[in-house]
Amino acid sequence: MNSSDPLSAGITIYGATGYTGRLIARHAVTLGLQPTLAGRNEERIAKLASELNCPSLTFPVASASQLSDCLRGFSTVLNCAGPFSQTAGPMMEACIAAGANYLDITGEIDVIDALRH
8 A cells, every 4th residue: 555645545455457447447556546456366566556556465255254355455455356246245245344435336236236235
């Protein structure tokens, strides 16, 4: 985390090596942000993080209790990893436990409906 930059302090993009996650990560860097890039595949995350000069983390989306430890210290998590029917619930619960804001890019109506309750 780059705490010297208030615009990017505590932002992580999970699923940063997917098509949309990569576009978002690249755009964030062009805006002067330095998000932490995160995902499941250590090799792919490390390569993108090196290319964009961003910090990185690798961890699977498992249970919310396991995820919350990974997300502590982040102010905002942008979930770009689908299928969101599997990732959104645990990630959102982990963000609540870790005190982080949760955002995602889902268009899955069932997920949106479930999360609003």
